[in-house]
Amino acid sequence: MNQNEIFDAIVVGTGISGGWAAKELTEKGLKTLVLERGRMVKHIEDYPTMNDDPWDYPLKGELSKEEKKKYQKQSRVNWAPKQDVKHFFVNDLDHPYVETKRFDWIRGYQVGGRSLTWGRQSYRWSDIDFEANKKEEIGVDWPVRYKDISPWYDKVEEYIGVSGENLGLKVLPDGKFQPPMKLNCVEEDFKKSTSEKFDDGRLITIGRTAHITDPNATFEGRGTCQNRDRCWRGCPFGGYFSSNSSTLPAAERTGNMTLRPNSIVHEIMYDDLTKKATGVRVIDAETNEKIEFKAKVIFLCASAMASVGILLQSKSERFPNGLGNDSDALGRGIMDHHYKLGASAKVDGYLDKYYKGRQPTGFYIPRFVNLDEKTKKKDYLRGFGYQGRASRGDWSENIAEMNYGKDLKEQILKPGHWTIGVTGFGEFLPYDDNRVTLSPTEKDKWGLPQLAFDVEFKENEYNMREDIKTQIANMFNAAGFKDVNVYDQKTGPGLGIHEMGGARMGHSSKTSILNKNNQVHLVPNVYVTDGAFMSSSSCVNPSLTYMAFTARAANHAAEQLKAGKFS
Template sequence: MSDQMYIKDTDEPFDAIVIGSGLSGGWAAKELCERGLKTLMIERGRVVEHRKDYIGEGVAPWDMPMRGKVDNILLEQRYRIQKQCYAFNDATKHFFGNDRDLPYTTKDDTTFSWIRANQLGGKSLLWHRQSYRLSDHDFAANSLDGHGNDWPIRYADLEKWYSHVERHAGISGAKEGLEQLPDSEFLPPFDMTKPELDIKAAIEKVYPDRKMIMGRMAHLTQPSELHIKQGRVQCQARNECQKGCSFGAYFSTQSSTLPAAAATGNLHIAPNSVVHSLIYDEQKKKVRGVRVIDNETLAEREYYAKVIFLCASTLGSTQIMLNSTSRAFPDGIANSSGVLGHYLMDHNYNAGATGDVPGYEDEYYRGRRPGGIIIPNFQYEPKRGKQNYLRGYALSGGAYREGWQQNASTKGFGEKFKQQVTQAGKWRFGLHAQGEMLPRYENTVKLHHSLKDKWGIPQLEINCRWSNNELDMMKDAADTAEEMLKVAGVENISSYVTQGPPGLAIHELGTARMGRDPKDSVLNSFNQTHDIDNLFVTDGASFSSSAVQNPSLTFMALTARAVDYAVSEMKQGRI
């Protein structure tokens, strides 16, 4: 990135402002810049340069002061919440937010774990890269069972945009022809291990409707010419992705969309700029610009543009909207419906089963595959569902051989024990649930009436809990996973149901949902606010339901589609 690209104070107006630089923000900037719009990307955190700032990349645990663990005092002072994330360790902690500086509250007896990554690239540097399309069953689910409002779009509206972002990002997988999980534009899939192939065959023989497939991941298994032109090369199967990938082998803002936007000459970036609120012109009924507070000096400044794209993450975007008040919108900008902040959702990962796979002592695997298998939701229609709960879940997991670490708690001594430590252990296999969460009005976020952060912005107060529907679903998921492992010949099976809080899936969705009726939704079918024609929200806040699939690919497709619409409207003088 050129130093001239980064700005601080300027009176120069832009064609477009993008707030946030993660998956959605990166795509918004790329699409706007490539359409000729002079674009400012605003990022509240520091600059992270591709390759240069991946300081934990390639560092082995034994070369770290505490073998990858983080000092307990530091954990408690700065990372009390962030440490719950699967990707958090000493080699990645610099990509996570500082809990001390990013306070929020939860209502009454509720808990919510808000995982944050405030830097250029956002959580695109930390995501788990699972990439799935939603189907018509997902878009229609709310209307069929009456929970939530009907999505104003269907699969046909997004199909070409899924293809558009997939070809650029690079998604590995195989065409399966599944009704509930449409195929993507695929690079070759990663291989299943021999135990996985045999388990797949056993499960599908007994349950023909439960297909076990390789997970679909944003990894370059076989880069296209387009990917090579981006400076990206083949995935090395190191499975250390959250440390940063200098190969650019997984999709991130830094490896893909940001260079594309920069190459146009239309991109500027304002880092360390915490968005306080949006500036609304009551006469023109448009957003004029953005108020920001300097992350380091706390100085205030403003930026102006013709169109604004909010891509600050689900809760980040909603916090900005709630804090943008005026006479026209006393309860938050574009909130004439009163639903802004409501219908918060996350995915439920609180159940599963694991066990031993007998045999296969002569089998192993190459590399460290960066993802596993998945059994897509087989309750994707109401008629296929269980009687005691609505919607369904996917089951993800995989097979692996135990390593030397398993001997840490094993009794042993002397030469024989040392030899045992050098050998691969037994095979294990697990299935773990990813359940849908119903959209419920009472799951909400709002601004705290008195508590503020260090930038003087009201903290979010989160009120979110699992309903009986999600709890019953997880009980069934544990039982079902155990049944399927038994069918597959897995031994010593143990199932589990845990009580992890919402938020830890890091799939926050809703709170500024799309809909056909301005009376019960914030956004229209193009992610444009019903109330203000030059304001768009294209991150997870826009979701009307959570579905079962990981949502990131849909963020990207919605964003590309919204930019196409916004630019067309601008050219025709309607924005």
């Protein structure tokens, strides 16, 4: 590549946000260089396990002892990495970080990033979320409100395909949905029980998920969800949204995208005279060659913590503490969502009923606390939601000591009894002392400083966790479920895989890094549109919000370029 070429735009990262930035910028005619630190992954061609069955793997799909050493931190999420998906998760020995306090940083370094393995739950924020910081005088006030983002939610939902049910809730705005998937019989009765026995607005709905369900809908190169529930391996049908199946092919079709994998961006170059960024410095992951690429505008979409790290490393005489960091806000306010707590129970009856396929979503319970005086809690702020599922199956029926011979053969051919389980996802407040910094001593294999995490749950979070467990136990008991088991596994922040913050939006460079358009206040041709820009966390899955803000910011950048602002 010609290092003297000046691109209209550089996009750093190819995940949820980077794919959208690439699509929008190239479709607006911008010659765009897209840089990914990981390897190339082509849609379908590079999904080696997409059609495998459980019996195709030794050790029941578990990693060997030697392999587990490579994924000690990635394995904290429990469901990954296994043999079928390990290639989409980083090797922790090659990509270390420092934990001043425990932080579970789950990553995927490849073209497509974690858009290949994300949970696909897609929910809009509301003004309850955007206004909370200001009302409670916590962190900094968001410089935007729901009306600013609503049309961009529309655009994203219609493009990626989100199945779901409109509810008319203020706390969970309606969207542009594909037909909803179905609750099963136990979930339907749980929905009925909840509406009858609680009068505080709580309800059950089907999860809103980024899967195409309308067979008559047209999504170029993508088909409908096949209900295989092998999504995290890469979907050959394109039934769920990923950068690889959707936004990156769209960008490629324009002829305006140059995609370069194995390109570790570690610094944004800054010109003191023009007060603008001029490009990025890159290390080739395979050859260790040091390269510079130039552009008029830069979109940082490397994933929240990686983008914060790049900004911290982007030092100059003007910005000795990191690009745009006059406020010392850079790296502060790191958040995640609660995870690994909830409840499970046994469900009597329904033995004459079953369900078809392996639906990739279950039910969702929207936030119902701290919405008004009636639902106000005394010992914590903000709220939580639940994601869950009812299913049939009982591992004990496959234990030889419990059945053998003819009885065993008959039992394993029949579905087991019904069970139900949920996980709570709660909001994490934006504390300034929850931060990520550059380690002064620890380096990675390319000689770059490792990120050091000093992030923890505090009193508000621990109090909320107790209520998450209490409320779901009450709901299960009210529904008549048996053997209700409440669980709360010891984790650190990060395990929700919704890490965010560190380069927050705000009204002023004195208290924040970015303005209302996702631009660095003090370097306006740099945009940050992954989770780093978040000024609070809400309690809903954040990826839909990242995509909406990215589309909005790319439109703004194209207009600024057209007006000659970044020339």
